[in-house]
Amino acid sequence: MSRIDARFAALKAAGRAGLIPFVTAGDPAPQHTVALMHALVAAGADLIELGVPFSDPMADGPVIQHASERAIARGVGLADVLGWVAEFRKRDVDTPVVLMGYLNPVEIHGYARFANEAVAAGVDGVLLVDCPLEESSVLAPLRAAGLQLIRLAAPTTAPARMAQLCESAEGFLYYVSFAGITGAAHLSTTDIAARVADIRARARAPVAVGFGVRDAQSAKAIAAFADAVVIGSALVERLEGAGQADEIAARVQAFLTPIRVALDAH
Amino acid sequence: MSAPPILPAHPSAPQDFHAWPDAHGRFGDFGGQYVAETLMAPLAELAAAYERLRRDPAFITELDHDLKHYVGRPSPIYHAQRLSALVGGARILLKREDLNHTGAHKINNTVGQALVARHMGKPRIIAETGAGQHGVASATVAARLGLKCVVYMGSTDIERQKINVYRMKLLGAEVVPVTSGSKTLKDALNEAMRDWVTNVADTFYIIGTVAGPHPYPMMVRDFNAVVGREARAQMLEQYGRLPDAITACVGGGSNAIGLFHEFLNDPGVRIVGAEAAGHGLASGQHAASLAAGRPGVLHGNRTYVLCDDNGQIAETHSISAGLDYPGVGPEHAFLKDAGRAEYVGVTDDEAMEAFHLLARSEGILAALESSHAVAQAMKLARELPKDGLVLCNLSGRGDKDVHTIAEREGVTV
Numbered sequence: 001m002s003r004i005d006a007r008f009a010a011l012k013a014a015g016r017a018g019l020i021p022f023v024t025a026g027d028p029a030p031q032h033t034v035a036l037m038h039a040l041v042a043a044g045a046d047l048i049e050l051g052v053p054f055s056d057p058m059a060d061g062p063v064i065q066h067a068s069e070r071a072i073a074r075g076v077g078l079a080d081v082l083g084w085v086a087e088f089r090k091r092d093v094d095t096p097v098v099l100m101g102y103l104n105p106v107e108i109h110g111y112a113r114f115a116n117e118a119v120a121a122g123v124d125g126v127l128l129v130d131c132p133l134e135e136s137s138v139l140a141p142l143r144a145a146g147l148q149l150i151r152l153a154a155p156t157t158a159p160a161r162m163a164q165l166c167e168s169a170e171g172f173l174y175y176v177s178f179a180g181i182t183g184a185a186h187l188s189t190t191d192i193a194a195r196v197a198d199i200r201a202r203a204r205a206p207v208a209v210g211f212g213v214r215d216a217q218s219a220k221a222i223a224a225f226a227d228a229v230v231i232g233s234a235l236v237e238r239l240e241g242a243g244q245a246d247e248i249a250a251r252v253q254a255f256l257t258p259i260r261v262a263l264d265a266h
Numbered sequence: 267m268s269a270p271p272i273l274p275a276h277p278s279a280p281q282d283f284h285a286w287p288d289a290h291g292r293f294g295d296f297g298g299q300y301v302a303e304t305l306m307a308p309l310a311e312l313a314a315a316y317e318r319l320r321r322d323p324a325f326i327t328e329l330d331h332d333l334k335h336y337v338g339r340p341s342p343i344y345h346a347q348r349l350s351a352l353v354g355g356a357r358i359l360l361k362r363e364d365l366n367h368t369g370a371h372k373i374n375n376t377v378g379q380a381l382v383a384r385h386m387g388k389p390r391i392i393a394e395t396g397a398g399q400h401g402v403a404s405a406t407v408a409a410r411l412g413l414k415c416v417v418y419m420g421s422t423d424i425e426r427q428k429i430n431v432y433r434m435k436l437l438g439a440e441v442v443p444v445t446s447g448s449k450t451l452k453d454a455l456n457e458a459m460r461d462w463v464t465n466v467a468d469t470f471y472i473i474g475t476v477a478g479p480h481p482y483p484m485m486v487r488d489f490n491a492v493v494g495r496e497a498r499a500q501m502l503e504q505y506g507r508l509p510d511a512i513t514a515c516v517g518g519g520s521n522a523i524g525l526f527h528e529f530l531n532d533p534g535v536r537i538v539g540a541e542a543a544g545h546g547l548a549s550g551q552h553a554a555s556l557a558a559g560r561p562g563v564l565h566g567n568r569t570y571v572l573c574d575d576n577g578q579i580a581e582t583h584s585i586s587a588g589l590d591y592p593g594v595g596p597e598h599a600f601l602k603d604a605g606r607a608e609y610v611g612v613t614d615d616e617a618m619e620a621f622h623l624l625a626r627s628e629g630i631l632a633a634l635e636s637s638h639a640v641a642q643a644m645k646l647a648r649e650l651p652k653d654g655l656v657l658c659n660l661s662g663r664g665d666k667d668v669h670t671i672a673e674r675e676g677v678t679v
Contacts, residue, residue, distance in 0.1 A: 055447060055578040056564060058459045059302040065446050077576030103300060103563040105577030130300045130563065134290065152303035156466070161306065176304060 003096040003124045004148055004171040007046055008206045008227065017263045018228030019044055019219075020208055021235050021256060022100065024051040024064060025081040026071030032245045034087045039249035041095050044260030049127070049230065052081050052101030059129045063233040067240070078105045078114070082121040089122035098125040098150055098171070103138075111138060115145035125150045125171045133164060152176055153199060155192070162199065169205035172228065176211045189221040196225050216262035223263050231259065283530035283606060286597065291480020294603065296596035299479040301566045305459075308466045313481040315386050320488065325381065332377045333492060336410070337367050339374075340496045343504065343657070348627040349640075355647035356510065356654030360630075360640075361497050361525060363661045370633065370662030371490060371521040372403035376472055378489035380407035383470035390414045390469045394458040396423055396451030396517070397588035397635065398430025399662055400474030405439035415439040418458045420450040423587045430666050448581040451517075451591050455565055475518025476595030479566030483595050490524025497657060498528045505655060511536040511646045514659035515638040516609060517553065517589035519598045521661035530606060539598060540642035542584035543611025553582035555594040556602050556609035564593040570602070585614040585670070586634035588662075612638040620644060621664065621671070633662035634670065 001009070011018045021040050025033055040048055053071040057064060085097055099118065106114050106128065118126070125148040131139060132152075139149055148171035153162060155176070165173060177192050192209070200207045209222045210230030219229045238255045242248045286293045291313075299309055319325040333339040341362045350358045363371040376393075383391055391408045393415070395401030401417040408415035417434055421443040424431050434441050447453040455478075462471040476483045476490075501508055512529055514522035516539040529535045544552035552558065555570045562571035564579060572580040572592040584590040601607040617634060620641035624630050632640055636659070643658035650656065664671075672679045 053578075055573075056452060056456055058456050058565070059304070059463070061460070062446070069447065072576075072578055077578075079576075104571070104573060104579070107562050108560075108573060108575065108577035129302050130566070132299065132301065132303055132306055134306075135298050135300055154302075154304040154307075156304055156307035158307055158310070176302075 002148055002171070003094070004047065004098070007096050008172065011046060011227070017223035017226065018046040018208065019256070019260055019263055020047045020049055020210070020228050020230045021045050022049040022051060022230060022232035023239065024053060024067035024071055024236055025084060026053055026074060026076030027067040027236065028070070028239045028242045028248065030071065030074050030076055030080065032248055033084045035245040036248050036252065037084070037088045038091065039252040040256070041092060042249070043253050043256035045095065045256070046228065047096045047098065049098050049100045049232070050081065050085065052078055052099055052105055054102040054105060057102060061233060063237045067236045078109050082117050082123070085123050086121040096124040097122065098127055099123055100127040101129065103128050103131050107138070112141040115142045115147060118147060119145045124148060127152070127174060133161070133168065150174055155195065163202070166199060166203040169203045172206045172208045173199065173203050174230065175199060175207055175209045175226070177209050177222070189218070193225045200227070216258040219259045220262040220265070229263065283601070284527070286600065287480065287484050291484065293483070293597045293600035295561070296568050296599040297480060297483055298568055299566060300563045300568065301479045302463070304463050305479070308462070309479055309481070316382060316481050316485050319382055319385055325385070329378055329381055332381070333374065337373050337377060338365065339492065340500070341365050343497060343500045346624070346628050349624055350647065352623065352627055353644045353647045356650035356652065356656050358643050358647050359509065359655060359657045360660040361493060361657060363493060363521065363659060364630070364632065364636065364663035368399070368403050368406050369665065370399045370403070371493060371524060371659070372400045372474060373406065374492055374524065375474065375486050375489040375520060376400070376403040376407045379470070379472040379485070380411055380413065383413065383472070384411055386470060388468060388470035390416070390465065391472055392416045392418065392458050392461050392469055393472045393474060394418045394451065394454035395474060396420070396454070396590060397586065397633070398423070398427040398434065398666060399588060401439070401441070402430050402433050402437070404472050404474070405434040405437035408439065409437045416461070417441050418444050418454040418461070420444050420448070420454050422449040423451065423454070426670055427587055427666060429669070451587070452565070452579065452593070459565070475520040476523050476597060477518045477565055477567060477569065477593055483567065483597055486520055487523045487527060487597060490520050491527045493521065493524035493659065494526060494528030497525060501655070501657065507655070508532055508535050509655040509657040510650055511538060512657045513538045513540055513639050513642045513646060515540045515589060515635045515661060516556065516594060516598060517542065517591045517635065518593070519595035521659050523595060523597055525659040526601070526607060530601070537601070537607040538642060538646060539607055539609040540612045540638045541609055542586060542589035542638060543613045544583040544585070546613055547611045551583040552611060553584045553590050553592065554609075554611045555592060556598060557611045561599070567596045569593050569596045569599045585617060585674070586638065586667070588633070588635040589638065610642065612641045616641040618671070618674070630660070631664035631668075632660055633664045634667045636661045637664070
């Protein structure tokens with residue numbers, strides 16, 4: 001059983017909703033990325049989504065765009081990200097890590113080379129935002145190497161595609177809670193609860209819900225009907241400008257702890 | 267626009283260059299739909315609407331009417347006799363897209379897409395623009411059809427294309443400065459895509475070049491292909507034969523594919539795209555994705571891109587904002603790999619020299635983008651005998667560039 005599957009099985013057995021924080025690798029400080037990952041786990045993360053910086057993040061809002069720009073300006077590339085995951089794995093063999101990003105850095109790195117290096121580093125899954133189901137034949141070497149391919153589903157996804165996505169889901173299915181970019185503010189939980197319930201009933205993997213989750217209240221509302229909650233922009237925004245490892249850890253703790261508490265009170 | 271052939275699911279004869287893209291929007295290894303899940307449904311809706319309209323005789327009649335009476339088509343082919351004599355080689359013929367309404371080929375596409383938008387019932391149009399020509403062309407058709415128009419433009423480009431920014435505002439469009447990334451065309455495209463994802467219910471995104479996810483590369487090509495259809499017929503009518511070589515500038519590649527497409531199955535016609543070599547290909551400061559880039563994925567399609575070894579898209583340089591783009595339409599990538607078209611670099615200096623030569627010898631101020639094509643036409647003409655024929659797409663007029671040129675030459679206007 002993969003690390004991701006094992007983690008979701010344990011959450012289900014415990015009757016808990018999963019907490020999946022997203023951070024951009026290399027932001028706010030490249031040298032503290034590994035410390036940041038450990039801090040996320042210490043504050044209650046069940047799985048880490050680690051963003052691979054890309055110069056043209058079409059699906060991201062300004063917060064994650066700027067985090068990417070800051071990381072790229074400091075020279076962060078895919079090889080650094082893989083190195084940090086390997087470093088993280090020396091002290092944490094249980095927390096699943098999913099790399100989230102765009103196709104071009106992987107394409108340029110080489111699919112087979114990336115797959116082998118990612119598995120060796122201890123990466124568990126990959127979510128490539130601009131690689132929908134129809135284009136995913138290029139990702140065959142990733143699956144062959146043992147990486148789980150995390151897929152997005154959206155409110156605009158047509159019924160026939162949704163059936164395909166549910167059928168082919170592995171690791172978890174990431175439901176984008178509204179049609180927009182990351183970090184946007186509006187979120188109506190009642191609108192999406194029914195759809196998520198329907199997807200959960202059909203998907204071959206747990207369903208995580210993200211986009212628009214900002215605090216304990218919105219996280220708790222989503223945890224009522226999802227297997228896990230993804231929090232990205234609000235966390236990245238909170239970390240901006242933190243330069244020292246202890247400051248980063250303190251901000252992570254302050255931000256995630258109330259969310260963790262709210263999820264567990266569910 | 268004549269009725270196009272039904273798209274084959276699997277082009278059976280790859281040497282038939284008119285058979286592409288396939289049903290998945292791929293041109294060989296290039297093209298496709300590399301977008302986030304949220305965009306798959308709107309793209310499917312657009313592809314279905316366009317597939318229906320492109321076969322609809324009423325739509326084709328409507329489009330042809332607009333192209334004739336609003337755009338001013340057909341545009342002439344003009345024999346640049348004095349320029350040809352100065353160069354001393356083959357005859358240089360100019361396809362005068364600069365004479366279109368709004369002064370460039372861009373209007374061919376926006377007239378078409380705006381009609382599609384109206385048929386789809388979308389009241390709001392968004393567009394990205396580099397030099398501002400596509401923004402102006404979008405604002406123009408939006409005004410004519412009574413649609414709301416928002417144009418995304420990099421703040422660097424806003425600075426160097428002030429006149430076009432003001433033209434868009436006069437036409438009633440809102441111009442939104444984009445300050446992320448390199449603050450140029452590629453970032454404007456990212457931002458327009460984000461707007462579309464968020465407002466897809468009432469918004470139609472008019473992409474200005476033959477890039478982006480399927481069906482855009484096909485649709486934008488189809489609307490610009492009127493250039494080559496006219497030109498090929500004009501050549502046969504006026505010169506009794508096809509040209510020996512055709513050339514056009516390539517940024518995203520819409521005017522080039524517009525000219526090239528009708529000639530792709532004419533093996534005797536040499537096809538050469540002129541990319542912006544900026545300060546020279548060796549300098550690293552250029553925008554020549556095909557001549558100096560590598561296959562990658564950008565803005566929804568697989569194509570040639572300029573990027574570093576980490577896959578980060580490069581910041582490009584060209585004197586012309588309209589060519590300053592690190593990707594290129596996937597059909598050009600396909601034509602390059604298939605060996606059907608050549609893509610070469612033309613430097614800022616060569617383009618400027620061609621601009622001045624054309625202005626002084628023929629009384630035509632070409633756009634800086636088009637000046638790259640003129641420079642390439644001059645090179646091709648030198649290689650051919652005097653009775654040779656080189657057809658060059660003069661894709662736009664240069665009024666928008668006079669400030670850039672004055673500044674470069676140290677003149678205060």
